[in-house]
Every structure is written in C-alpha cells, then in structure tokens.
Amino acid sequence: MADINLFTPGRIDGFDTKNRIIMAPMTRSRALAGGVPSELAVEYYTQRASAGLIITEGVAPAAIGLGYARTPAAETAEQMAAWKKIVDAVHAKGGHIFMQLMHVGRIAHPANRYTSESPISASAVRAAGQMWTDAQGMQDLPEPRALETSEIPGVIETYASATKNAIAAGFDGVELHSASGYLPMQFLSSNTNQRTDHYGGTASNRVRFVVETLEAMGKAAGSINRIGIKISPAMPFNDIHDADPVETYTTLVKAIGNLGLAYLHVLQSAPEPSYFKMLRPLFNGPFAAGGGFTKDSGNSALASGIADFVVFGKLFTSNPDLPVRFERGAELVPPDPAVFYTPGPEGYTTYKSL
Numbered sequence: 001m002a003d004i005n006l007f008t009p010g011r012i013d014g015f016d017t018k019n020r021i022i023m024a025p026m027t028r029s030r031a032l033a034g035g036v037p038s039e040l041a042v043e044y045y046t047q048r049a050s051a052g053l054i055i056t057e058g059v060a061p062a063a064i065g066l067g068y069a070r071t072p073a074a075e076t077a078e079q080m081a082a083w084k085k086i087v088d089a090v091h092a093k094g095g096h097i098f099m100q101l102m103h104v105g106r107i108a109h110p111a112n113r114y115t116s117e118s119p120i121s122a123s124a125v126r127a128a129g130q131m132w133t134d135a136q137g138m139q140d141l142p143e144p145r146a147l148e149t150s151e152i153p154g155v156i157e158t159y160a161s162a163t164k165n166a167i168a169a170g171f172d173g174v175e176l177h178s179a180s181g182y183l184p185m186q187f188l189s190s191n192t193n194q195r196t197d198h199y200g201g202t203a204s205n206r207v208r209f210v211v212e213t214l215e216a217m218g219k220a221a222g223s224i225n226r227i228g229i230k231i232s233p234a235m236p237f238n239d240i241h242d243a244d245p246v247e248t249y250t251t252l253v254k255a256i257g258n259l260g261l262a263y264l265h266v267l268q269s270a271p272e273p274s275y276f277k278m279l280r281p282l283f284n285g286p287f288a289a290g291g292g293f294t295k296d297s298g299n300s301a302l303a304s305g306i307a308d309f310v311v312f313g314k315l316f317t318s319n320p321d322l323p324v325r326f327e328r329g330a331e332l333v334p335p336d337p338a339v340f341y342t343p344g345p346e347g348y349t350t351y352k353s354l
C-alpha cells in the first residue's frame with residue numbers, strides 16, 4: 001500500500017476529504033443567549049475549512065442537554081438558521097462539516113441553561129467538581145435526577161430530531177459525543193450507571209443507550225453512514241470511572257462495528273493500553289485517532305495503519321490554517337488556554353492564517 005500521510009486524500013462514506021486531518025470538536029463558549037451560534041462562529045469555522053473534516057463544538061440536542069455557559073443547541077428555528085450560515089460558509093470554502101451532538105447529562109449548572117428542567121443522568125450520582133457560570137461564578141455541580149426507564153426513548157428522540165435538523169441545515173453528518181463524561185458515557189461507565197433495568201449492570205446493558213441512540217440518529221439522517229461517534233475509553237475527565245473499560249469498550253465497538261457508521265473517533269487519554277490498537281480491528285469503517293497528536297506522530301499513525309484519520313484539537317484553536325502550516329513546515333502558534341472559553345473575538349477569530 002502506498003504511504004499514507006496527513007496530506008493523502010481520504011474518504012468518509014458519502015464524500016472525499018482533501019486530507020486526513022480532522023478538526024476536533026471544541027466548545028468555545030461564544031454562543032448567544034438561547035443557544036444560538038453567533039456571527040463570529042461563521043468566521044471561526046470558515047477560517048478552518050482547510051481541514052479534511054471539521055467537527056463542530058458540542059451542540060445540545062435539546063435545552064436539557066446544555067450545561068456550560070454560552071453553548072449552542074440544535075433545537076429551534078433560530079438556532080438552525082444560524083447553523084445553516086456556518087455550514088454554507090464552510091461548504092463555499094470547499095470544506096466538510098459534521099455537527100457534534102453533546103448532551104451533558106449531569107455536567108450542567110442550571111444558571112447556564114434556558115430551561116428550568118433539572119439535569120438528568122443514568123443515575124442520581126453527583127459529579128465532584130465545579131463549573132463556571134456567568135451569573136454566579138464557579139458553582140458546585142448539582143446532583144442529577146435519574147431517568148425513569150420510560151423516559152429514555154424521549155431522550156433518544158431529542159438526538160433524532162436534532163440530527164434531522166442538522167441534516168436539513170446541510171451538515172455532512174452528525175457525531176454522537178459519547179466521550180468525556182457526558183450523558184452517553186454516564187450510561188457506559190460503572191460509577192455513574194447504577195441502574196437495575198436493561199440499561200444498567202452488564203456491559204451489554206450499559207452500551208444499550210449508545211447503540212439505540214446511534215440507530216435513531218441514523219434513521220433520522222436517512223442513512224446511518226452519516227453518523228459518527230466519539231469515545232474516550234478510561235478517560236477520568238468529569239469524575240467518571242469504569243471498573244473495566246476494556247470490557248465496556250470492546251463490547252460497545254463490537255455492537256456498533258457493523259452498523260455502517262461514518263467513522264469511529266477515539267480519544268486516547270493515557271499511553272497504555274492502546275485503545276487504537278484494541279478497537280480498530282473491531283470496527284468496520286474509517287477510524288479517527290485523537291489525543292495530543294503532532295504532525296510527526298500523526299504521520300506515523302497513518303503510515304503504520306493505526307488510523308485512517310488524525311484528529312487535532314488545541315492546535316486548531318491558534319492555527320486556523322493548520323493543514324497548510326503542516327504542509328509547509330511553518331511555525332505553529334502555541335494554543336492559549338486563557339482564551340479557550342472567553343466571550344468575544346479575542347483568541348477565537350483573531351489568529352491569522354499564513
């Protein structure tokens with residue numbers, strides 16, 4: 001097989017990508033009140049259209065899925081009109097873009113939401129930790145309410161209707177955020193899922209919510225090959241813990257490996273064990289690897305066959321034309337965490353392309 005590197009064109013079911021570089025989903029907290037993306041987001045995403053694929057920041061499928069300050073949703077006509085502008089602008093630049101659906105579950109503070117509904121989760125287990133709110137500063141995370149079994153189809157339905165909205169707005173596809181300790185991972189993980197119904201207990205039961213959600217999203221999109229998924233096995237972020245992540249994630253990927261998904265996106269958060277090596281053989285479709293990659297380590301991952309795509313996060317915040325810089329061997333601007341989540345253009349749209 002010819003050498004594959006970051007600049008080799010790729011294929012995700014339905015379209016060709018100009019390179020193997022994916023821009024990671026990144027919450028940037030610049031949305032307007034009511035979960036509406038701002039005009040700044042049009043510029044931000046357009047500046048990054050040289051990626052083979054952009055995955056948007058986490059977007060709530062419904063208001064109850066919002067948790068952080070100034071984050072967007074995909075529920076109302078006003079929100080979707082703003083998303084359509086973003087999609088059209090990225091497409092006009094020759095880019096491709098998936099929307100990431102992120103339901104935070106228990107990682108939510110009521111002051112950051114435009115709904116009075118309480119945060120929900122698989123079980124009523126509070127996450128240790130605090131969250132920023134514009135109104136009250138840092139606040140403890142509240143204890144969530146455990147979903148009744150009879151409510152779960154309704155939650156899955158919010159993912160389906162947001163998927164329908166995203167496809168109608170022109171998105172190339174939709175990614176289910178099943179990583180980083182948010183709602184789907186709260187179902188997957190043993191410390192947050194203490195359910196006694198068929199969504200809890202064994203690994204096969206804990207993966208059920210994710211599998212059913214992907215299937216519902218696929219139906220809503222018209223085809224499951226427009227749906228991707230992100231997972232982060234064993235990542236402790238947001239106070240999440242699983243007694244046996246190897247069992248959980250091999251069970252999950254075996255269950256979804258032949259559904260015909262657009263891709264599997266794996267965030268590796270510790271050196272060992274390699275979930276890339278473990279999960280890739282179980283998944284029939286494009287495999288995207290993320291977590292701390294550089295140009296060199298990304299090229300090696302592709303050359304060695306560990307992945308088909310490499311996902312870059314932080315570096316895209318401060319280098320809007322990251323693929324161009326990689327290709328020219330140009331210097332990179334270091335990311336600045338101080339402006340990751342601050343309102344306004346500074347640190348968002350103010351980084352220049354070469």
Ligand SMILES: Cc1cc2nc3c(=O)[nH]c(=O)nc-3n(C[C@H](O)[C@H](O)[C@H](O)COP(=O)(O)O)c2cc1C
Nearest residue numbers: 024025026027057058267291292293312313314340
């Ligand atoms: C500012 C910032 C916001 C992030 N927000 C999200 C998010 O909304 N959804 C998500 O799946 N991951 C999110 N992540 C994680 C990234 O998608 C990525 O997995 C992680 O940063 C590791 O890749 P990197 O080392 O190349 O940055 C975020 C990361 C950063 C730096």
